[in-house]
Amino acid sequence: MPRMLDVSEDVRAEIGDEEADRLLAGENSPGSYDCTSCRTPGDSEQERTSTVLFVGEETAVLAFAHATCIPSQVVQVAEEQLQGAVRSITGGEPQSVTDPGAGPGQAVLGVTSGLVLIEGDLHPALVVEPTAPIARPGSQGTTDEFLTLLIEQGFVPVSDLNRVPGMLPGWSVLLAMGQLHAVLQPGTGGGSPVAWWQAHQPLQVTEGWRASANKSHTVLVFAAPVGSIGQQPREDLLRDALEKAAANGRLVAAAMPLAGT
DSSP states (O other), X not given: OOOOEEOOHHHHHHHXXXXXXXXXXXXXXXXXXXXXXXXXXXXXXXXXXXXXXEEOSSOEEXXXXXXXXXXXXXXXXXXXXXXXXXXXXXXXXXXXXXXXXXXSTTOEEEEEEEEEEETTEEEEEEEEEESSOOOOTTOOOOOOOHHHHHHHHTOEEXXXXXXXXXBOTTOEEEEETTEEEEEEEOOGGGOSOEEEEEEEEEEEOOHHHHHHHHHHSEEEEEEOOTTSSOOOSSHHHHHHHHHHHHHTTOOEEXXXXXSOO
């Protein structure tokens, strides 16, 4: 029986017509699979399924996902990140990692995951804070322009943490194989999305965070200058730090779809 597979033109171009046709005919695709996004079981004979190709410098991994979770696509990732995608790491929440990101300048960005209560609902959130001031790329100045640069990208200043920020077109949060991999921004000239922040190792998130993200298909991304949030061991303390940063005009935010785009 032919599988209910979606193979995008980008994926077809990477794997070739012959391999794509074999997949669509059901020769090389699994009947059942674990969705690379939500990690719950799927069946390509019973429900529409996306083919998702993760491409590194030397390695490519073809994965499968519910079409309702993410569309068929090619996702560019670092080689070591692709290797790390098959490893499981553990930890509690809030979770933090600090990595050289592809954000404004050559910043080192700390990313914390947590659930934030807004309008009576818990929302999955990421909090981004650099470890040093960020000057405008190419400038010789020392003024911290992290928030200004993000506002130019479409983030909005937060004055009231009790309001959900608007969706930022073209950006997304990549949760693959049950772990947080990257925050993606639009590529130049309409090209493939590129990583604005990318985890050195995939970041484990809690079941509660992932369940909330899979339910809403949306992640709230907050960003603040260095020294505004800090490493908070509990979500209530993280919320307090966010409220303080907002009150001081040192917080911007955007909502992003949970997808591999």
